[in-house]
Amino acid sequence: MIMAKRIALAQLTSCWGCDQSLVDLHLTLLEVLPQLEIVYWPAVVDYKLKDLEAMPDESIHIGLVEGSCRTKEDVHLLKLMRKKAKILVAWGSCSCYGGVQGLGNQWELKELLERKFLKADTVEDGRIPEEEMPGFTESVVPNTEIVKFDVPFPGCPPTSENTLEALSALLTGKPYDLPEKTVCDQCPKERKEKSITKFKRAHEGHIDPDKCLLDQGYLCLGFATIGMCGAQCPTVNTPCKGCFGPPPGIKDHGAKIISALGAIADMDPEELEKAFPDPIGSFYFTDYGASYLSKIRDKEREEK
Amino acid sequence: MTATSQEPKTATKSKRKKAKGFEPRIVAFCCNWCSYAGADLAGTSRMQMPPNVRIIRVNCTGRIDPSFILDALNQGADGVLISGCHPGDCHYSTGNLKMQARFALLQKMVESAGLEPERIRLQWASAAEGDVFTEGVKTMVETVKRLGPNPAGESD
Ligand code: SF4
Ligand code: SF4
Ligand code: SF4
Ligand code: FES
Numbered sequence: 001m002i003m004a005k006r007i008a009l010a011q012l013t014s015c016w017g018c019d020q021s022l023v024d025l026h027l028t029l030l031e032v033l034p035q036l037e038i039v040y041w042p043a044v045v046d047y048k049l050k051d052l053e054a055m056p057d058e059s060i061h062i063g064l065v066e067g068s069c070r071t072k073e074d075v076h077l078l079k080l081m082r083k084k085a086k087i088l089v090a091w092g093s094c095s096c097y098g099g100v101q102g103l104g105n106q107w108e109l110k111e112l113l114e115r116k117f118l119k120a121d122t123v124e125d126g127r128i129p130e131e132e133m134p135g136f137t138e139s140v141v142p143n144t145e146i147v148k149f150d151v152p153f154p155g156c157p158p159t160s161e162n163t164l165e166a167l168s169a170l171l172t173g174k175p176y177d178l179p180e181k182t183v184c185d186q187c188p189k190e191r192k193e194k195s196i197t198k199f200k201r202a203h204e205g206h207i208d209p210d211k212c213l214l215d216q217g218y219l220c221l222g223f224a225t226i227g228m229c230g231a232q233c234p235t236v237n238t239p240c241k242g243c244f245g246p247p248p249g250i251k252d253h254g255a256k257i258i259s260a261l262g263a264i265a266d267m268d269p270e271e272l273e274k275a276f277p278d279p280i281g282s283f284y285f286t287d288y289g290a291s292y293l294s295k296i297r298d299k300e301r302e303e304k
Numbered sequence: 305m306t307a308t309s310q311e312p313k314t315a316t317k318s319k320r321k322k323a324k325g326f327e328p329r330i331v332a333f334c335c336n337w338c339s340y341a342g343a344d345l346a347g348t349s350r351m352q353m354p355p356n357v358r359i360i361r362v363n364c365t366g367r368i369d370p371s372f373i374l375d376a377l378n379q380g381a382d383g384v385l386i387s388g389c390h391p392g393d394c395h396y397s398t399g400n401l402k403m404q405a406r407f408a409l410l411q412k413m414v415e416s417a418g419l420e421p422e423r424i425r426l427q428w429a430s431a432a433e434g435d436v437f438t439e440g441v442k443t444m445v446e447t448v449k450r451l452g453p454n455p456a457g458e459s460d
Pocket of ligand 2: 188189191212223
C-alpha cells in the first residue's frame with residue numbers, strides 16, 4: 001500500500017468555491033481519499049490556526065491555498081502554509097491572480113471601507129470595524145507575489161475534473177503543467193473571419209447556438225483565456241468571462257484582450273471605447289490584481 | 305514586501321522628484337516606414353528636439369502590443385509616445401487603425417485604473433514630417449513635465 005500523503009487545505013479571503021468544486025467530486029473523491037491524510041482543512045473539520053502553527057516545518061506534503069490576502073491574517077496564514085508545506089499549490093484564480101476581489105484595487109482601501117461600511121444603501125449608523133480585527137491589506141496581489149508557489153492552478157473555480165487531475169498528478173509525483181491552449185481551442189462553435197461592427201450585451205439580440213459568440217458581437221474572452229474548463233460557458237451559449245486567466249506566457253490578460261479587440265473590431269475608436277463602459281471589470285474579471293495597471297498603482301501607493 | 309526593504313528605494317525616488325529640472329524619460333515606439341524616418345529626418349536636418357526620448361523602432365504601430373506600453377510604464381518610463389503613419393498610409397494598410405482602436409481602449413483602461421492617461425500619446429508623422437515628429441515630442445515632454453515623474457518609476 002502507498003503511504004498516505006499529508007495534505008492541508010487553507011482558505012484565505014475567498015468564496016470557498018474551490019472547496020465546493022473539490023467536494024463536488026462526490027464518490028470520485030474516494031479514488032484519491034485513501035491516499036490522503038488530511039491534517040488541516042477548517043472548511044470541513046474543526047481545525048484551529050494553532051494546530052497548523054504547531055506542526056513541524058515542511059511536514060505537510062501538499063498544501064493547497066485558496067483565496068487571496070485581503071486581511072493581514074490571510075498573509076500570516078499564507079506564510080505559515082509556505083513554511084509547513086513541501087509542495088504549495090495556488091488553488092484557484094484568487095490564489096493565482098488575486099481573484100474578483102482584486103478589482104477593488106481600482107480604489108484606495110479607505111474608499112472601499114467607506115463604501116462598504118458607511119455608504120452602502122443598506123447601512124444605517126455604519127462604522128468601520130476596527131476592534132478585534134486583523135487589519136486589511138492595502139491592495140490585493142496574487143499570492144505568488146507574497147510567497148513562492150510550486151504549482152499554479154487557476155480557475156474560478158477549477159472544475160472538479162481539473163482538481164482530480166491535479167491531485168492525482170501531485171500524489172504520484174508527476175509534474176502538473178498548465179496547457180498552452182485556449183478556451184477557443186476547446187470550443188465546438190463554428191468560427192469565421194472576424195469583423196465586428198457592434199458589441200452586444202449578453203441579453204441583447206438572439207444567439208445563434210452553432211456560431212462563435214464573438215463573431216456574433218458578444219464579448220467572449222475564450223481567445224485570451226487558458227483552456228482548462230472545456231469551454232463550459234460558450235458551450236451553453238454564455239460568453240467566456242476569462243475566469244481561468246490567460247494561458248502561460250501572456251503577461252497581461254486585459255492588454256491581450258484589447259490587442260485582439262483592436263484587430264477584429266470594425267468600428268470607430270470612440271464607438272469601440274463606448275462599448276466597454278467598465279473595461280477593467282470586463283477584461284480582468286479575476287486577475288486585475290496581477291495586471292500591470294494594478295502594479296503601477298501599488299507602486300504609487302508605496303511612494304505616498 | 306516589508307516596510308524596511310522599501311525605505312531606501314523610496315528615499316531615492318523622492319530625491320528624483322524633488323530634483324529641480326526634472327527631465328522625463330520617454331519611450332517612443334516609432335514605425336519604421338514613417339515616423340522613424342521622420343525622426344531621422346528631424347535629426348539630419350538638425351531640428352531642435354528635447355533629448356528625453358528613447359526610440360524603439362517597430363515595423364508598424366500595429367505590431368505594438370498594449371502590454372509593451374504598460375510594461376514600459378511599470379518599469380518607470382515617465383511617458384510613452386507612439387508614432388506611426390497617417391491613416392491611409394500604413395505600409396501594412398491598417399496597422400495604425402488597429403493601434404488607434406487599441407489606444408482608445410487602453411487610455412480608458414488607464415484612466416479607470418486611477419492613473420494618468422496623458423502619459424501615453426499617439427501621433428501620426430510621415431517620413432517627410434520631421435517637424436511634426438519634433439513638435440509631438442516637445443508636446444509630450446511638456447505634458448509629462450507638468451505631470452511630474454511617473455510615481456511608479458524605478459530609481460536608477
Ligand atoms: S477562485 Fe473563484 S471559486 Fe475559488 S475561491 Fe476564489 S472566487 Fe471562489
Ligand atoms: S464562442 Fe468564445 S470560446 Fe468559442 S470560439 Fe468563439 S470566442 Fe472562442
Ligand atoms: S468558459 Fe471562460 S468563464 Fe467559463 S469557466 Fe471557462 S474560463 Fe471561466
Ligand atoms: S507601417 Fe507605419 S503604422 Fe503601419
